[in-house]
Amino acid sequence: MIKMRCLVRVPNRGGAEALKLFCFRLWSDIFSDGTNGMTDLNNDLFKSIDPARRGTTSEGVIAQLREMIHRGDLRPGDRLPPERDLAKLLGVSRPTLRSGIHSLAAVGILQSRQGAGTFVVKSDGSPSLDANSLRLMASLHGFTTAEMFEARQALEMAISYLAAGRATSDQIATMAEEITGMYASLDDPEQYLIHDMHFHQTIAAASGNRILTALMNMIASILLDVRRKTVHRSRDLKESAEMHRRIYRAIRERNPEEARNAMRDHLTSAQMAQESEEEEEGGPTDATGNGNHDPD
Amino acid sequence: MIKMRCLVRVPNRGGAEALKLFCFRLWSDIFSDGTNGMTDLNNDLFKSIDPARRGTTSEGVIAQLREMIHRGDLRPGDRLPPERDLAKLLGVSRPTLRSGIHSLAAVGILQSRQGAGTFVVKSDGSPSLDANSLRLMASLHGFTTAEMFEARQALEMAISYLAAGRATSDQIATMAEEITGMYASLDDPEQYLIHDMHFHQTIAAASGNRILTALMNMIASILLDVRRKTVHRSRDLKESAEMHRRIYRAIRERNPEEARNAMRDHLTSAQMAQESEEEEEGGPTDATGNGNHDPD
DNA sequence: CCGCCTTAGTGGTCATACCTTTGAAAGCTT
C-alpha cells in the first residue's frame, strides 16, 4: 500500500489562518503492494471531482473508490475492506467514508449487507442502471407517460434492429419460448406481462449492446409500474401476441428493417391500448410511478 | 401543512428490548390524502430497490424525500430545511439524514452547498442525468467505445427523426448558427467541437423528448472525454461540417427519414474518424473516460 | 457426524463536538 501525504496551506480569509492537513492515499493494489512509489505530491490526479467544489473529503472518497474501479482493483463481486479499516486506509473518518459508500450505492455500484460487508455489485447477466434517478427526474419535471413511451419506442426500435443482425440461435429459441408462453397465458394478464417482459429483455440481450439494454430496462421498469395498475383490464392480448410474433419472425429471418418496423408498430399499439385502459380507470397521465416500497 | 405521526413498536430480539421510534409523516398541502390503495403484488421481477433489505432507516429517509418530491412538496430550486431541523422532523439522527441526502445528491437530485443549504437541483434548460453511474458501469463491465458510439447513434437517430417533425423555427435558426460557427472554426478543432456539441444539443431540444435528450447527454458526456483527447488531431472537419449541414437541411425541410439517415451517416463517419485518430495516438479502446464532467 | 449455540466481525445508527464556508447585517471609512 502506498501512502502519500501532502500538506497544503490554505489561507483563510479571516485573521486566523490555519494549516490544513490534506492527506490522500493511493494504493495501487488493494491490499498487496509493496513498492513505495512516492510521486510528486501536488500532482492533482484528482480532477475527477467537480471543479467548483473539490474540497469536500467525502467527494474525495468517492473519487478514490471510482479510481479503484477504473483501475480494475475493484471488480464486480469483490468485497471491500471493512469500513473501519478502509476509513483508516483512506485517512478519513468513518461517517465520511460511509457517505461516499452510500453515494456509490445510490447509483447502483456498491451494495452493503449488514453483518456481511460491502460489495461491488455483480452483474446478474446484463448490467443495469438504477431507475430511481430517472423516476425522480420524471416527478420533478413532470414527464408524461407519452414521453416515456416514445423514449422506450426509440430505444427498442434500435435494439430490435441490432438484434436482427446479431441474435444467436439460442436467443431466438428463447424468444420463441416466451411467445409460446404468451399464447398460453392469454387469459392471465399478469402472467402474460411477465412473458412479455422476458421477450423484450431477450431481444435486448440479443442486440449485443449492453448500454442500450440498460437504458431500455431503466425506462421499462418505470413504465412497468404504470402498466401494472391497469394490467388486469388488458384485453386484445391475442393481438399483442401476434405482433410479438411478427417481431420474432423478422429477427429470425435477419431482417433488421422489418424488425424495427414491427417493434414500432407493436409499441405504438401497446401505448394506445395502455392509454385507453387508463382512461377507463380514470387514472392520470403522470409518469410518476410511485416507488411504493414501504416497510410492510 | 399537515403532519401525521405514527408510532410503531418493533420488538428486539436481544434481552434488552427497545422501543423503536419509527415515525413517518405525510405531507400534503390539502388534506386530500385518504387511503393509499396499493395492491402489493409481490412481483419482484424488478429491482427498483433491493427487495431483501428495505428496513434501514437511511433508506427510509430516502423514501421520505422521494415521497416529498413525488408529491410535489419539493420542487426544483427549493431549499430543504436545515439538516438539524430536518433530522428532528424526520425523527432520525443527523448522520443518517446526511446519508440519505448524499445518496440523493449522488443521483443528481439534490445539491448541498456548505454554508448555504441543500437544494433540489433545478433544471437549467433540460434535465440531465448524472453520467457517473454509467461511467462506472462502463469501467466495471468493460464497455467499449464502439458500444458507446452505437448507443449514441441509436439515440441520436431517433432524436433527429423526432426533431424533423417538431423543431421550431427558433431552434432551426440556432442550428444554422452553430453550423456557421463550425465552418468558421474549421482550423480550430476545440472550438469546432463546441459548436458540434451545441448543434447536437439543439437537435435534442428540438426533439421535444427530454428523456431521450437526457440519455443522449449522458452518453455524449462520456464520449466527449474520449474525444477531447484526440481532438487536436482532428482533420476533415470540413467534411464533418457538410454532414451536419445535411442533417440541418433535412430537419428544416421536415424530412424525418432523411434526418435520421443523415445522422446515422454522420455518426458512423465520426466514429471511424475517431478510431483512426485513436489508432494514431496508440490509445486504448476502453470506454472509461475518467471523470471530468464539466459543469457547463 | 450433525445441529444448535456462541462469538467475533461488520454494517447501521446515534450523539456530540468542532471546523469551514457562506451570506447578510452591522460598523467603519471615505
Added chain:
DNA sequence: AAGCTTTCAAAGGTATGACCACTAAGGCGG
C-alpha cells in the same frame, strides 16, 4: 450618505466514540 469592510450567526462538513443488529463461521454438545 454611499460604499466597503468587518463581524457573526446559520448551515453544511468532518471527526470521535459508542452502542445496536445482523451475519457467518467456529466451537460445543448431542
